[in-house]
Amino acid sequence: MARDKKPTDSGVAESPIADVFEGRHPSESEKQWAEKTLAPALEKQPERPIGAATGVNIDEHGHARFTTISGVPIRRLYTQADLPEDWETNNDKYLNYPGQAPYTRGIHASGYRGRLWTMRQFAGFSSPEETNQRYKYLLAHGGGGLSVAFDLPTLMGYDSDHAQSEGEVGKCGVAIDSLEDMEILFDGIDLEKTTVSMTINSPASVLWAMYLVVAEKQGADWKKLGGTIQNDILKEYIAQKEYIYPPAPSMRLVIDTFEFGTHFTPRFNTISISGYHIREAGSTSLQELAFTIYDGVEYVEWALKRGLNVDDFGPRLSFFFNSHNDFFEEIAKFRASRKIWYRLMKDRFHAQNERTRLMRFHTQTAGVSLTAQQPMNNIARVAIQALAAVLGGTQSLHTDSYDEALALPTEEAARIALRTQQVIAYESGVAQTVDPLGGSYFLEKLTLDMEKGAFDYFDKMDAMGGMVKAIERGYPQKEIAEASYQFQRATEAKEKITVGTNDFIIEENPTKILYIGEEVAIHQTAKLNKLRARRSNEAVQRALDALKKAAAQEPVVKSNHQMSDANTMPYIIDAVRAYATVGEICEALKEVYGVYEEVSVT
Amino acid sequence: MTNTDQKIRVLVAKPGLDGHDRGAKVIARALRDAGMEVIYTGLRQTPEMIVNAALQEDVDVIGLSILSGAHNAIIPRVMDLMRQQKMEDVMVVLGGTIPAQDLDQLSKAGVAAVFGPGTPMQEIIQFIRTNVKPRSVTA
Numbered sequence: 088m089a090r091d092k093k094p095t096d097s098g099v100a101e102s103p104i105a106d107v108f109e110g111r112h113p114s115e116s117e118k119q120w121a122e123k124t125l126a127p128a129l130e131k132q133p134e135r136p137i138g139a140a141t142g143v144n145i146d147e148h149g150h151a152r153f154t155t156i157s158g159v160p161i162r163r164l165y166t167q168a169d170l171p172e173d174w175e176t177n178n179d180k181y182l183n184y185p186g187q188a189p190y191t192r193g194i195h196a197s198g199y200r201g202r203l204w205t206m207r208q209f210a211g212f213s214s215p216e217e218t219n220q221r222y223k224y225l226l227a228h229g230g231g232g233l234s235v236a237f238d239l240p241t242l243m244g245y246d247s248d249h250a251q252s253e254g255e256v257g258k259c260g261v262a263i264d265s266l267e268d269m270e271i272l273f274d275g276i277d278l279e280k281t282t283v284s285m286t287i288n289s290p291a292s293v294l295w296a297m298y299l300v301v302a303e304k305q306g307a308d309w310k311k312l313g314g315t316i317q318n319d320i321l322k323e324y325i326a327q328k329e330y331i332y333p334p335a336p337s338m339r340l341v342i343d344t345f346e347f348g349t350h351f352t353p354r355f356n357t358i359s360i361s362g363y364h365i366r367e368a369g370s371t372s373l374q375e376l377a378f379t380i381y382d383g384v385e386y387v388e389w390a391l392k393r394g395l396n397v398d399d400f401g402p403r404l405s406f407f408f409n410s411h412n413d414f415f416e417e418i419a420k421f422r423a424s425r426k427i428w429y430r431l432m433k434d435r436f437h438a439q440n441e442r443t444r445l446m447r448f449h450t451q452t453a454g455v456s457l458t459a460q461q462p463m464n465n466i467a468r469v470a471i472q473a474l475a476a477v478l479g480g481t482q483s484l485h486t487d488s489y490d491e492a493l494a495l496p497t498e499e500a501a502r503i504a505l506r507t508q509q510v511i512a513y514e515s516g517v518a519q520t521v522d523p524l525g526g527s528y529f530l531e532k533l534t535l536d537m538e539k540g541a542f543d544y545f546d547k548m549d550a551m552g553g554m555v556k557a558i559e560r561g562y563p564q565k566e567i568a569e570a571s572y573q574f575q576r577a578t579e580a581k582e583k584i585t586v587g588t589n590d591f592i593i594e595e596n597p598t599k600i601l602y603i604g605e606e607v608a609i610h611q612t613a614k615l616n617k618l619r620a621r622r623s624n625e626a627v628q629r630a631l632d633a634l635k636k637a638a639a640q641e642p643v644v645k646s647n648h649q650m651s652d653a654n655t656m657p658y659i660i661d662a663v664r665a666y667a668t669v670g671e672i673c674e675a676l677k678e679v680y681g682v683y684e685e686v687s688v689t
Numbered sequence: 690m691t692n693t694d695q696k697i698r699v700l701v702a703k704p705g706l707d708g709h710d711r712g713a714k715v716i717a718r719a720l721r722d723a724g725m726e727v728i729y730t731g732l733r734q735t736p737e738m739i740v741n742a743a744l745q746e747d748v749d750v751i752g753l754s755i756l757s758g759a760h761n762a763i764i765p766r767v768m769d770l771m772r773q774q775k776m777e778d779v780m781v782v783l784g785g786t787i788p789a790q791d792l793d794q795l796s797k798a799g800v801a802a803v804f805g806p807g808t809p810m811q812e813i814i815q816f817i818r819t820n821v822k823p824r825s826v827t828a
Contacts, residue, residue, distance in 0.1 A: 254762025328708025687731035
């Protein structure tokens with residue numbers, strides 16, 4: 088995305104309309120416009136790029152310029168001259184029609200006219216009993232699917248009564264220790280009819296096993312279950328940092344779920360390859376796009392190495408993006424993502440099945456963009472971000488609650504967030520036509536630049552030997568840390584304005600928030616004590632021993648396409664059925680695989 | 690040499706299970722750019738590890754970043770350990786998402802300042818400069 092060099096002729100460079108001619112070939116009529124209409128207008132009213140020219144918003148000549156929130160320079164006007172010369176003649180290569188390759192305009196021929204996106208609100212707090220109530224509330228108010236937020240001990244594979252869990256139980260999500268908790272969490276919710284997404288990564292196979300057993304106990308058919316486990320360990324090393332085991336065994340566990348899924352749960356997404364957390368950690372929009380899709384490439388490579396067929400597991404790969412404040416940059420990112428994935432699956436991995444080449448994604452509005460100051464302003468931010476996700480063609484959407492910079496959302500804040508989606512869906516009219524912004528010079532140029540920028544990153548990381556190698560070198564981590572520091576500097580210099588935080592500030596009173604105390608830890612510990620007294624601890628030990636044995640072996644796909652004997656999923660399911668806890672199962676795997684320690688980059 | 694000797698030394702630490710380290714890293718870099726000596730511990734440090742590191746590194750300030758809500762469990766343990774090590778002269782500041790209702794309790798426990806989301810880096814730098822007297826190193 089480097090800015091084109093200005094002409095060396097200083098006379099031209101000094102002209103206020105020089106940028107119209109830089110690195111592009113405007114039509115005669117555009118030249119006329121620049122000279123006759125634009126030049127006098129600039130004379131009368133000079134442009135004023137936002138903020139001071141102290142570093143981030145300045146070009147190589149020291150002039151202030153307009154940039155996206157990611158620091159990408161933005162032109163005054165986009166016209167045909169910004170698109171490739173063969174834009175019209177090779178339209179099927181660039182755009183084509185919705186539901187047709189390369190899917191720039193969306194994966195459905197009729198967009199949202201047949202079916203709206205799924206309004207899937209991420210929720211979870213305190214005990215499984217309380218979260219179960221919130222789920223019933225969300226479903227009763229028009230939420231289309233569930234999305235489980237687990238607390239940090241669960242995410243890190245610790246039981247609620249572990250020393251490391253002190254102070255963390257039920258704080259950032261719901262505490263789940265055993266199958267018993269999962270049964271409570273989904274009590275009265277028909278899992279064959281409700282799709283459920285679970286944000287769980289390192290212990291994903293354990294929580295998924297619990298989910299499958301609960302569904303089975305409800306009498307549901309595994310083949311009919313729809314839902315998603317996040318199960319994206321690579322972005323944990325890159326951004327969110329909730330890893331347990333080192334990369335290689337972690338990747339093996341992920342591929343075990345792919346393999347298991349193709350045999351037993353054909354409608355369940357066994358991974359949600361996530362850019363969300365990469366963006367939250369401070370990346371640019373392009374970095375989010377590039378690192379996420381390249382994570383996808385790495386998963387495919389590892390699955391192929393196992394001996395799986397890309398057209399067997401490929402259709403179950405799903406993605407998850409962030410939607411930030413910079414409206415057009417985000418829409419361009421979403422549109423480019425589909426095209427990039429299509430190109431990779433077709434050309435790099437030779438997928439034959441069209442389903443494999445389709446990128447489907449979930450979107451969440453940007454938590455990182457929310458302010459603790461004047462929190463009601465966040466409702467406006469979320470609406471803009473949600474609108475971008477819809478115009479980008481998302482399959483499902485979570486809208487953040489306005490109070491999320493302060494705490495987990497109150498019930499009222501969560502309802503307003505859902506209502507924001509409903510206003511977009513039913514009042515704004517944007518869902519009535521497919522890809523309404525397609526063909527906009529500006530958006531199409533941004534989309535093309537996103538695609539090019541992503542492939543440039545892919546080349547760099549291919550040269551490093553893939554994403555696991557790049558992570559071990561700290562490459563994506565460094566890129567993100569640098570971008571987040573630059574953004575913070577721009578904010579401090581008021582080159583980027585955050586309304587209510589670095590400008591338009593007022594004195595205000597504290598906002599009412601959801602407060603979670605330590606009772607949850609006591610409640611969960613009591614349940615665990617009773618469970619350990621009630622269950623057969625011998626059966627638990629037998630199941631854990633069998634799991635360790637399988638985990639220590641190299642899984643190999645059999646010649647008759649049957650699942651590898653050493654696939655860990657059936658053993659985890661057995662352990663779950665015996666009511667082994669999350670902590671016990673993760674501990675067993677730690678004994679085999681060890682734990683990962685990162686080298687910190689600042 | 691005098692300048693180096695007088696540099697304020699800061700330990701930036703992430704206690705608890707939370708892995709959200711964007712803030713901690715940005716602050717570490719901002720303090721370093723402001724001329725302070727910064728040691729970043731990395732993730733998932735126990736109170737014992739943090740206080741030990743602070744002692745070893747002979748810091749003037751401990752900056753803790755907690756976004757998970759575990760501050761009420763972690764802060765008192767850090768302060769206790771510091772008292773045991775007679776580190777009352779080391780200033781503790783806290784950053785992250787801290788509910789307003791916990792502020793009094795944290796202040797009583799000895800936390801010098803709590804910096805919530807959106808705090809300008811300059812404000813944190815200024816607070817440290819104003820409230821910490823660099824200890825001169827005895828030759």
